Each structure stands twice: as structure tokens, then as C-alpha cells.
Amino acid sequence: MTPDSRTAAVSIADGAVEIGGRPVLRGIDLTVEVGDFLALMGANGSGKSTLVRALLGLWPLSSGEVRIYGTPLSAFGSWQRIGFVPQRATAASGVPASVWEVVAAGRLTRRKLLRPLSRADRAAIEEALEIVGLAHRGRDAVSHLSGGQQQRVLIARALAGEPDLFFLDEPTAGVDRPNQQALAGALAALKARQATVVLVTHELGPLASLVDRAVVMRDGRVIYDGEPLGDHEAHEPWFGEPHTHHHAATTPHDHTPQVASPLDRPNGSST
Numbered sequence: 001m002t003p004d005s006r007t008a009a010v011s012i013a014d015g016a017v018e019i020g021g022r023p024v025l026r027g028i029d030l031t032v033e034v035g036d037f038l039a040l041m042g043a044n045g046s047g048k049s050t051l052v053r054a055l056l057g058l059w060p061l062s063s064g065e066v067r068i069y070g071t072p073l074s075a076f077g078s079w080q081r082i083g084f085v086p087q088r089a090t091a092a093s094g095v096p097a098s099v100w101e102v103v104a105a106g107r108l109t110r111r112k113l114l115r116p117l118s119r120a121d122r123a124a125i126e127e128a129l130e131i132v133g134l135a136h137r138g139r140d141a142v143s144h145l146s147g148g149q150q151q152r153v154l155i156a157r158a159l160a161g162e163p164d165l166f167f168l169d170e171p172t173a174g175v176d177r178p179n180q181q182a183l184a185g186a187l188a189a190l191k192a193r194q195a196t197v198v199l200v201t202h203e204l205g206p207l208a209s210l211v212d213r214a215v216v217m218r219d220g221r222v223i224y225d226g227e228p229l230g231d232h233e234a235h236e237p238w239f240g241e242p243h244t245h246h247h248a249a250t251t252p253h254d255h256t257p258q259v260a261s262p263l264d265r266p267n268g269s270s271t
């Protein structure tokens with residue numbers, strides 16, 4: 001446990017995950033402070049989605065500890081405070097559902113069982129639709145929307161629950177530019193509400209101006225934690241090696257940026 005994990009939104013200390021006996025996450029120490037807008041970046045297969053799942057208790061840790069709002073994950077019960085939009089989710093199912101119904105489902109965790117929607121519920125649903133720019137599509141079947149619009153419906157569903165801590169896994173992947181802009185607008189509204197956001201993304205694109213901290217993963221480890229980088233930098237082959245100018249940076253949060261250890265280098269040699 002890190003000293004500030006009791007006040008953090010979410011933290012993981014010395015976290016490891018194995019899948020099928022293979023280490024997928026190793027030695028992960030990450031503390032997301034309340035109000036952080038954090039981009040979790042890294043190549044395909046570096047462990048970003050697995051880390052998000054581990055933080056939400058959807059993958060068991062083989063070692064380490066996760067705390068959410070200071071409470072060990074196993075004892076955490078305020079799940080209405082958490083919003084999660086998983087990777088490559090679509091809002092369309094076999095059941096014809098309207099946009100409004102899908103977004104209303106995001107309110108369930110806040111409702112008393114079997115009570116009709118309250119005025120506050122309806123207001124939250126309308127506001128969420130407004131934020132993602134789909135207020136005029138409420139009656140439409142979700143299946144009639146484009147992939148990018150469906151992604152916005154899912155974000156509205158999570159928004160309707162008025163979460164304090166919001167995880168989004170690749171919300172802009174495969175989404176066209178206008179929809180990306182709409183997503184950026186929705187996330188800007190979240191930021192204005194002082195929500196804490198953990199956003200998995202390959203590239204910052206239109207989200208760059210919102211992100212105030214970047215965490216980069218490689219081979220199941222965190223290799224950088226600091227100021228957001230240009231989209232190209234994080235993909236350079238040398239990225240994460242010692243002796244780059246990046247790791248001198250500190251963030252407004254004063255996190256100590258992490259760099260790769262010699263063990264991470266493919267040939268194990270020192271430079």
C-alpha cells in the first residue's frame with residue numbers, strides 16, 4: 001500500500017496478474033488521485049485492459065492489493081460510484097432497445113428496487129443524452145445507430161449513473177472523427193464535474209487537451225508515468241529506455257515517473 005492510497009480514487013500496489021500461468025501484469029504500482037484524467041497507453045497486448053479489469057476486480061490478482069476510495073477491493077461496495085465502458089462494446093443486443101432505455105439502464109444502480117424512475121433519474125438520463133449529443137435520438141432503436149453513436153450511448157449510460165470514477169477502454173477505437181469529437185465533448189463535461197477518469201487509448205487524438213497524466217505500459221509493466229506524450233513518442237521503439245529526456249519530467253501531481261529496468265530490455269544489455 002502506498003502512503004496516499006487511502007485518499008486516492010483507486011490504487012494498486014505491487015499488482016500481478018497471471019492468465020493461464022503466464023504473467024500478464026507484473027509489479028504494478030499505480031495510484032490514481034481524485035480528479036486525475038489519466039490516459040493508459042501502450043502497444044497491443046501490453047496489459048492495459050487487464051489492468052483496468054484488475055482495478056475493477058474483474059480479473060483476480062495473483063499478488064498485490066487494489067483499493068478503491070481507500071477500501072480494499074473485496075470490501076468495496078459503492079459500485080454506483082464507478083462507471084465502466086468496456087472495450088469494443090456495442091450497445092445493440094438481440095433485444096430491440098431504444099437509446100433512452102439503454103441510457104436509463106445506467107441509472108439502475110442508483111434506483112431503489114422496483115420503484116419507478118424518479119424526477120432525478122429522468123433528469124440524469126436526459127442530461128447524459130445531452131452531454132453525448134444524442135438528446136434528439138432517444139426514441140431511436142440503438143441498432144439503427146452507427147458504431148460511434150452506439151459508443152456514445154454507452155458513455156451516456158455510464159454518465160447517467162453519475163459516477164465519481166470512470167473507466168473507459170478504447171472509447172475512440174474505430175470511431176470516426178465527428179464521433180471522436182463528440183466523445184471528447186462528453187469527457188470534457190466529466191472533467192468539468194471533477195470526475196476521475198482512467199482512459200485506455202492508443203492515441204490521444206482529440207482527447208489530448210483533456211489528459212493530464214499518461215501511464216504507458218509495456219510487457220505487463222508500467223514504463224512511464226508522467227506528462228502526456230505526443231502520440232508518436234509513446235510508440236517509438238526506444239520509448240521507456242533509460243537515458244531518454246522524458247523521465248526527467250514530473251507531473252502536476254509530482255508522481256515519480258518510472259522507466260524500464262534493465263530486465264525489460266530484450267537483450268538484457270546495458271546502454
Ligand SMILES: Nc1ncnc2c1ncn2[C@@H]1O[C@H](COP(=O)(O)OP(=O)(O)OP(=O)(O)O)[C@@H](O)[C@H]1O
Nearest residue numbers: 019020024042043044045046047048049050051087
Ligand atoms: N482472456 C484472456 N485469455 C488469455 N490471454 C489473455 C486474455 N486476456 C488478455 N490476455 C493476454 O494478456 C496480455 C495483455 O492483454 P490486454 O488485453 O490486457 O492488453 P492491451 O494492452 O489492453 O491490448 P489491446 O490494446 O490489444 O487491447 C496479452 O498478451 C493478451 O493476449
